[in-house]
Amino acid sequence: MFDSILIANRGEIACRVIRTARRLGLRSIAVFHHEDRHAPHVALADVAVELHADVPTAAYLDIAQLLDVAKREGAQCIHPGYGFLSENAKFAEAVEQAGLAFVGPQSEVIRLMGDKIHSREFAVKAGVPVSPSVKQEGDLDSFVEQAAKIGFPLLIKAAAGGGGKGMSIVRSVGELAARARTAMGEAERYFADGRVYAERYIERPRHIEVQVMGDGQGNVVHLFERECSVQRRFQKIIEESPAPNLPRELRDRICKAAVELAASAKYRNAGTVEFILAPDGEFYFLEMNTRLQVEHPVTEMVCGVDLVEAQLRVAAGEGLPWKQSDLKQTGHAIECRICCEEPEHDFRPATGAARLLRLPEGDGVRFDGGIRQGQAITAAFDSMVGKLICHAATRLEACDGIVRALDEFVLLGVSNNIDYLGQVLRHAAFRDGQLHTGFIAEHAADLAQPPLDDTDRAALLIAAALGVDDFRRLAYETPEPHASIGAWRN
Amino acid sequence: MPRIQSTIQTGSAEFRRYYAHNRELARELREKQRMARFERPQKDIERLANQGKMMPRERIEKLLDPGTPFLEFSTLAANMAYDGEAPSASVITGIGIVQGREVIINANDSSIKGGAWYPLTVKKIVRVLDMAIENRMPVIHLCDSAGGFLPLQSELFPDKYMAGRMFRNQCVLSKMNVKQLSLVFGHCTAGGAYIPALSDYSVIVRGTGAVFLAGPPLVKAATGEIVTADELGGCDLHTQVSGTCDYPASTEEEAIAIGREIVSQWEHTPKWNLQRDAVEEPYYDPDELYGIIPNDIKRSFEMREVIARIVDGSRFHEYQPAYGTTLVCGYANIWGFKVGILANNGVLFNDSALKGAHFIELCNQNNTPLVFLQNITGYMVGREYEARGISKDGAKMIMAQVGSHVPKFTVMCHGSFGAGNYGMCGRAYDSRMLYSWPNHNIGIMGGEQAAKTLSEVKLRQLERRGQKVEQSELDRVYQETLEAYQHQMSSYYATSELWDDGILDPVDTRNALGVSISAALNAPLGQQGYGIFRF
Amino acid sequence: MALEYSFTLDGVEHGVSIAARQPELVLTVDGRAHQVAESGALNEECALLTVDGRRYQVWRTWEGNRIHLRIGNRSFSVGYEDAITAAQHHAGGDDTLRADMPGVVVAVNASAGAHVAAGDVLIVIESMKMQINIVAPREGTVETVHVAVNQTFDKGAQLISLHAEA
Structure with a gap:
């Protein structure tokens, strides 16, 4: 087992990894951007090193800085958590080239599975069922023609995508071409890879x-x-x-x-x-x-x-x-x-x-x-x-x-x-x-939250009012006998 | 403390007769108060609305802590003066709670002749500022007044207790560290300018508030300068240039909010720590007071029955229950405050006067405030009583009462005639507050006695001149005198002239006394000590 | 008619006031009376509240002009302004910014009709060798710019006015 680990992540997953690492006796090395300087993972780790970047997320994506910290702090392995660099084949490669263990799969497997089209082809070869699909290989017209054969509704997705970006449900042939064009544009913008594919869209999946x-x-x-x-x-x-x-x-x-x-x-x-x-x-x-x-x-x-x-x-x-x-x-x-x-x-x-x-x-x-x-x-x-x-x-x-x-x-x-x-x-x-x-x-x-009934709404506003010092004083610090006499007028 | 055992039969014909009578008096009172407070010519209501002003009572309601009492003084002041043109004497005064602090309110009513000061307006303001001095209570002035009512200037300007006294009292208050705040909603003209100027704090509303020694017409007459009210003494001038006012406000609502926040900065000054017990509602329903008070000024009634419907738990520790029985003396609690009560149960004899004097001394020794419940036709007259020294015994009671260092409160429950008024702490005797019931009559002697005395004087006058006296002439003198007397003896006349601090519906007596006693505790106790008692 | 404290929930203003304190606290919400008891607190942030016989656990915290509450297992955010600010808002404050001292206009950054945020520098003036920023006291729209660059002005002069708020 290792005796030290760098966690190339933040938030709850960094904390989660640190907890197990500590239980197993590993020294934990956290990284953080200035914005995260008060975050729990910084406090929880044995060592916390600041990464520098103008954009906070960029810090956690900076392979060079991460490896530099890992070397400097003597980390034996790097856990990427999820998100950020966790599915970045180049990062996995760089980690292993630096002589550290990458807590995750081989870089070529990451690369394979990271590509929607290649991974589907791999699944087909492995005998795993995949839904009927068409990938865009040539021009838009032939893609549209092939995709229409799958039947409707169908789903267009970015080949390199994830997180719903570049994804679109198409319910009729008439809207197919336009939707495909939009999806390609989004895919290009988000993933710098305009390739898309179409697959059967399953209702209530x-x-x-x-x-x-x-x-x-x-x-x-x-x-x-x-x-x-x-x-x-x-x-x-x-x-x-x-x-x-x-x-x-x-x-x-x-x-x-x-x-x-x-x-x-x-x-x-x-x-x-x-x-x-x-x-x-x-x-x-x-x-x-x-x-x-x-x-x-x-x-x-x-x-x-x-x-x-x-x-x-x-x-x-x-x-x-x-x-x-x-x-x-x-x-x-x-x-x-x-x-x-x-x-x-x-x-x-x-x-x-x-x-x-x-x-x-x-x-x-x-x-x-x-x-x-x-x-x-x-x-x-x-x-x-x-x-x-x-x-x-x-x-x-x-x-x-x-x-x-x-x-x-x-x-x-x-x-x-x-x-x-x-x-x-x-x-x-x-x-x-x-x-x-x-x-x-x-x-x-x-x-949707049901509307409050009158009593609950009143209770909410009363609770708010009683949270205001001025109002509390008004409610509780009226002298006697005036408080008891109340709103009396002679 | 034992509970008073009531012997009132609420089912009796007499009770029902009295009840109906006094309920009607109370209804009449409420109606007169309602009219004085709210009945205004439509044009005046519209004039204020067009100026973006609230009605003065609206301002007070927004200024006071919600859900707290407002004890209003002398609502029916001037109700029999100036042909009824100045309801409440054009000013609203009272005690209320602002930010948990007891304060006195002095609010001009600009819905009446622009809030102009009539002679009785000045009297009412001087009285409430005297009250502030006596009880060391902060004052909030809600200023909106055209200034003195010029046609009556001789009755409001020159004398010791006239307009100048208001400003004198303001200075005295400030010197005593009793805070004053002016909220300037409208004009403060001439003398009125001194109200904000002599206040420790002031807020002025932009557009409608103005403070100046002379308004635009007078300036034009004096110097030919033509200037608007706002340029002459408006918000921006006084908060940015002259420094006469402290805080600018865009609206009356904002002025009130600023005022409330100013008050919340004020220290809580310690009150005189009068023992206060747990409060118990009266065991006997105060509503039964209506059935106890007779429908005839000449009929007597049992004062203990009245006490039982004012004090906590109807409990009363009676002092010397078997001696001087025409004056009931004893201890009770009102809203938890321990008080000594002196209540008339008939004419004052030598023993009752001595008992009263002694009880007053006991209360002073014990630092117990005094409550006088008046229903008095006077000290007993006649050779026998003079021989026993009724004058010097009455003098002892007055001497003890005047020498009191504890606060005194008086309620005029029925009749207040002759020297009994003095011994029982009438208006001249510095009650912190003095209230009347609507059935109350006051005079140097009863109306019939006065009429009889005067018609006899008339008869002797005519006889000396050798004139023949017609019985019809005597009857006329008697009747005229009686009517004039009755008019001036009525509670409405008394309150119109500010001989009291207002008429109370009898069922409100307990609350009014509770607020009043609490107010009085703001002033420290004076030094104990008396003059020479004639033995 | 009595004084109300103003609270905003989902953009709607509600008035809360006090009708009575004894023998139990009665608060009004938009004029309707509710019997209220605070039956103790678990800690500083958590109170137990009874309204019209219903019991609520209330978690409460402050942030600027907002009160965040968790009550009845739901979280809410209620807006509150102190009485003076609320009164100013109700009045719609037709602010005119004036010069505190005589000087000369160095820069004018806003023109009539411009939308400005609280704190925006509207005009820069120079007085007694000091440059002073005239900033917007609140969000709003510029109604009139009363001065131009290089213009001199006296103490109290109007510099810029914002539209009255609706």
Whole structure:
């Protein structure tokens, strides 16, 4: 095992990695941009080194500075977390060339899986089902002609994309050409790669993914599935494991397909194979994420493992910590992503400061956070400030537990989605497990906060008034007998 | 403390008769008050609205802490003067709570002749500023006045207790560290200019507020200069150039908000720490007062029944219950404040006068405020009583009462005649507050006695001149005298002339006394000491 | 008619006042009376509030002119202005900025109709060898610029006026 680690990330995932590293006796080296100087990961690490950049996110993307810090501080390995450089093949390469271990897959696997078109081709070769698709190889007209054969509705995506950018649903042939042109433009702008592809668009699809772990020699185990269908702006907000209402046989087939894909790639370290599951039970390969996922805690809780520890052991060459038969799912875990955003305004990001922060407690409740009271929430970074996870014996108990935890969660000073998540988790369709990626849109009316009744609104305004010193004095510091006599007039 | 055992039969014909009578008096009072407060010619209401001004009572409501009392003084001042042209004497005075502090309000009512000062206006303002001095209470002046009412200048300007006294009192207050704030909503003309100028703090509203020794017409007459009110003494001139006013405000609402914030800066001055017990509502319903007070000034009634409907828990510790029984003396609590009560239960005899004098001394020794409940026809007259020294016994009571260092409060419950008025702390005797009930009559003697006395004087006059006296002439003298007397004896005449601090609906007595006693505690106790008692 | 404190929720202004303090606190919200009890506090930030018999746990914190609250398991943000500022806003303040001392105009950065933010430097004047920024006291629109560059002015002269607020 290593004795030191540099975490090339920030926020909750940096804290998460540092915790395991410390448990295993590794010296943790954090990096930070000036804007993050008061962030929890800086305080939590053994060493914290400032990175310099005009744009805060650029600091965490600066490979040269990161490697310089790693060398200077004597780091033996680098954990990239998720986002930032985690799926950057050049970074993985540079790390290994610098003689350090990269806690993640081989750079060529990152490169392969990072390309939507190549990864699909690889999946086809590995015998993993993919949805009918057409890639844009020549001009727009031939792409449109080929794509139309898939049938409608269909989805156009950027070849190099992610995060919903350059993505478009096309419902008729008439709008196909225009949509394709827009998607290409966006792809060019966001990813400097204008190639797009079209695939079958599945109505009411579910997003099912499988956590895998490989040793780089072709040995791969899976840690079962996660359901990540509840999404807004094409981003997950609630994840759980196991997936509800998923027949065991189908679940096994999906997991098997994931393992086969990863094994074919001689995948090393933790990865996630994402699938689209159609209502008819057909499932198609979506993509493979070559890193630790945001939602990994639900897997950790139902499997009783520490995925970061496993990542470090694999990276240190200790091989896979488990055989497939060691891995069992126990109970049910649900994760909610706590984001600073305005659900009532199409989830637009919100900024402010965490003036008051009180974390929920209770059996089975876990909070992976990267926020502390007083911290400013700026537009510089992602709006997610932490993840609330609840593990219980059954799905409904986990639902109840996380609703309770959300109710207890106090984050004041910046708009956030805590109350909105509560609405989702209380919704009958969610409790029934009637999930699909359009869940949020389908139930938008139900999920909006109900208007306050008169008493509740009065209570709110009264609570606000009693929070104003002037008003409090007025209410409580009136002399006697005047206070008792009240608004008497003679 | 034992509870007074009431013997009132609320079902009796007498109770119901009295009740109906006094309810009607209370209704009449409320109606007169309503008219004095709110009935204004439409043109005056519109004039204020067009100037962007609030009605003066609106200003007061916005200035006071919400949900707190306002004890208004002398609402019916001038109700029988100036042909009723100056309701409330064109000024609103009272005690209220601003930012948790007890303050005196002095608000010009510009909905009446531009807030001009009549003689009784000046008397009412001087009285309330005297009250501020006696009780060391901060004053908030809500200024909006055209100045002295010139046709009556001789009655409001020259004498000791006339207009100059207002400004003299302002200086005295400031010297005593009792704060004053002026909110200048309208004009402060001539002498009126000194109200903000002599206040420790002042706020002036831009556009409508103005302070000047002479308004534009007078300036033009004096020097030929033509100038607008705003140029002459408006907000910007006084807050930016002259420094006469401190804070500019764009609106009356803002002026009030600034004023409230100024008051919130004021220190909380310690009050005299009078023992205050837990408050208990009266056991007997104060509403029953209406059935206790007789419908005839000549009928007596049991004062303990009145006490039982004013004091906490109707509890009363009676002093010398068996001696001098025409004067009821004892201790009780009002809104938790311990007080000594002296209440008339008949004419004052030698023993009742001595008992009263002694009880007053006890209260002074014990630092207990005094409450006088008057229903008095006087000290007993006649050879026997003179021989026993009724004059010197009455003098002892007056001497003890005047020498008191504890605050005194008086309520005129029914009749107040002759020297009894003196002993029982009438207007001349510096009650911190003195209130009347609507049924109250006051005079040097009863109306019938006066009429009889005067008609007898007339008869002897005519007889000396050898003139024949017609009975009809005597009857006419009697009747005229009686009517004039009755007019001047009525509570409405008394309050019109500011012989009291206002008429109270009897059921309001407890609250009015509570606010008054609390106000009095703002002033430290004086030195104990008396003059020479004649033994 | 009584004094009200003004609070803004979702852009709507509400008036809160006090109707009575004894035997229990009665507050009015937009004129309607509610019985209120603060039945203790878990700590400085968390109070237990009863309104018309309903119990609420209230978390409360301040930020500038906003009160952030969590009540009934929902979070809200309520705007509050002290009485003077609120009165100025209600009046719509037709601010005219004036010169505190005589001087000369060095620069004029705004023209009539320009939208300005609080703190924007509108005019620079020079007086007693010092340059002084005349800044916008609030957000608004410039109504009139009363002076031009190199113009001299006396103490109290009008420099620039903002439109009265709606």
